[in-house]
Amino acid sequence: xxxxxxxxxxxxxxxxxxxxxxxxxxxxxxxxxxxxxxxxxxxxxxxxxxxxxxxxxxxxxxxxxxxxxxxxxxxxxxxxxxxxxxxxxxxxxxxxxxxxxxxxxxxxxxxxxxxxxxxxxxxxxxxxxxxxxxxxxxxxxxxxxxxxxxxxxxxxxxxxxxxxxxxxxxxxxxxxxxxxxxxxxxxxxxxxxxxxxxxxxxxxxxxxxxxxxx
Amino acid sequence: xxxxxxxxxxxxxxxxxxxxxxxxxxxxxxxxxxxxxxxxxxxxxxxxxxxxxxxxxxxxxxxxxxxxxxxxxxxxxxxxxxxxxxxxxxxxxxxxxxxxxxxxxxxxxxxxxxxxxxxxxxxxxxxxxxxxxxxxxxxxxxxxxxxxxxxxxxxxxxxxxxxxxxxxxxxxxxxxxxxxxxxxxxxxxxxxxxxxxxxxxxxxxxxxxxxxxxxxxxxxxxxxxxxxxxxxxxxxxxxxxxxxxxxxxxxxx
Numbered sequence: 001x002x003x004x005x006x007x008x009x010x011x012x013x014x015x016x017x018x019x020x021x022x023x024x025x026x027x028x029x030x031x032x033x034x035x036x037x038x039x040x041x042x043x044x045x046x047x048x049x050x051x052x053x054x055x056x057x058x059x060x061x062x063x064x065x066x067x068x069x070x071x072x073x074x075x076x077x078x079x080x081x082x083x084x085x086x087x088x089x090x091x092x093x094x095x096x097x098x099x100x101x102x103x104x105x106x107x108x109x110x111x112x113x114x115x116x117x118x119x120x121x122x123x124x125x126x127x128x129x130x131x132x133x134x135x136x137x138x139x140x141x142x143x144x145x146x147x148x149x150x151x152x153x154x155x156x157x158x159x160x161x162x163x164x165x166x167x168x169x170x171x172x173x174x175x176x177x178x179x180x181x182x183x184x185x186x187x188x189x190x191x192x193x194x195x196x197x198x199x200x201x202x203x204x205x206x207x208x209x210x211x212x213x214x
Numbered sequence: 215x216x217x218x219x220x221x222x223x224x225x226x227x228x229x230x231x232x233x234x235x236x237x238x239x240x241x242x243x244x245x246x247x248x249x250x251x252x253x254x255x256x257x258x259x260x261x262x263x264x265x266x267x268x269x270x271x272x273x274x275x276x277x278x279x280x281x282x283x284x285x286x287x288x289x290x291x292x293x294x295x296x297x298x299x300x301x302x303x304x305x306x307x308x309x310x311x312x313x314x315x316x317x318x319x320x321x322x323x324x325x326x327x328x329x330x331x332x333x334x335x336x337x338x339x340x341x342x343x344x345x346x347x348x349x350x351x352x353x354x355x356x357x358x359x360x361x362x363x364x365x366x367x368x369x370x371x372x373x374x375x376x377x378x379x380x381x382x383x384x385x386x387x388x389x390x391x392x393x394x395x396x397x398x399x400x401x402x403x404x405x406x407x408x409x410x411x412x413x414x415x416x417x418x419x420x421x422x423x424x425x426x427x428x429x430x431x432x433x434x435x436x437x438x439x440x441x442x443x444x445x446x447x448x449x450x451x452x453x454x455x456x457x458x459x460x461x462x463x464x465x466x467x
């Protein structure tokens with residue numbers, strides 16, 4: 001199906017450039033139509049296609065990690081990215097969710113671990129400052145170069161949650177009700193796997209991530 | 215000449231200022247219809263909220279500064295094909311009359327981005343509902359009449375909005391206008407975690423009405439309608455207003 005779509009797109013493009021050629025001939029400028037120009041046009045159309053895709057690399061938000069570094073999701077383009085949403089104060093399911101993310105990450109081959117990053121986004125923009133996130137990362141023994149515990153503006157956090165399909169809600173006691181979800185983005189930023197819950201084996205997920213890297 | 219200009223200004227200015235008003239809602243609590251909280255009132259901290267919904271005119275200003283949210287530029291990630299479909303083009307809501315009408319056919323993503331740009335955020339579901347319950351009535355009779363009008367309105371929300379913001383005459387006790395009677399409004403967490411277990415069926419609606427207040431039925435309809443939205447949904451009856459933390463400042467448009 002995808003192949004068919006791509007084919008018809010190509011045919012469409014070819015007919016568009018054919019039209020351009022004949023239009024120019026009508027103008028009678030006498031110049032031979034430059035073939036490389038066609039190729040350029042094709043490239044432009046291609047990139048247009050990508051801008052309108054569902055890649056999360058389009059998210060313009062800037063995130064601050066536990067080392068006070070600014071990060072954008074598109075910084076991770078070219079490799080898969082593991083995304084998880086949590087909050088630091090959580091003593092119930094979050095440690096399990098973060099531990100599960102660790103289990104997933106640490107089960108990957110050493111080569112894969114070197115190139116894949118983990119983005120752990122806190123819901124709790126009020127309490128999880130970059131300093132608090134640093135403490136959290138150290139406490140969980142996950143203050144690693146590939147692990148980014150991040151915060152951002154409230155509207156940016158909500159936007160990412162809506163894109164991932166993570167539901168959360170702050171309770172009056174300052175804790176959050178939230179979905180337990182690990183999301184894998186492919187090298188193009190598309191959501192390619194959603195791992196729900198905090199129990200269950202991860203073998204298929206690990207194989208899947210390895211297949212994205214190759 | 216100056217006199218005429220002065221007259222024009224006095225006529226125009228009050229309506230513009232009215233849209234820019236932000237109202238402080240004092241802390242308090244309210245009863246939600248969600249079954250998660252039987253009997254327990256929800257506490258809501260003091261916050262601030264727009265007096266009226268965001269208008270086409272205000273949204274146009276946002277689009278001028280943030281062209282990536284214009285109809286022809288917006289990513290499919292953030293809105294479906296219905297986004298601002300009723301506007302003539304990217305920067306034209308139709309005619310002058312549209313400028314003071316609430317903007318609709320905006321996705322949750324666009325509403326969220328607008329409020330962030332404006333120095334605020336979308337109101338949380340609890341904040342919105344708390345503000346909506348802060349209505350005073352002279353008698354039970356009046357309250358019941360309002361309640362049944364409300365249900366009538368919800369069952370026939372028009373997708374073509376032909377009224378200005380602030381025109382419904384419905385106002386809560388703090389002066390927030392049109393929480394009902396004009397449009398449905400996006401909230402920050404329109405689809406709370408509990409939504410997975412709920413659906414629009416009589417049993418659920420029945421269960422949600424544990425606390426029989428004037429609004430509980432209308433409220434159930436709102437909750438369930440909201441839960442059916444996707445964040446990319448853009449429908450003709452759905453607009454928004456922004457909320458602000460106490461230390462945040464609304465930008466002057």
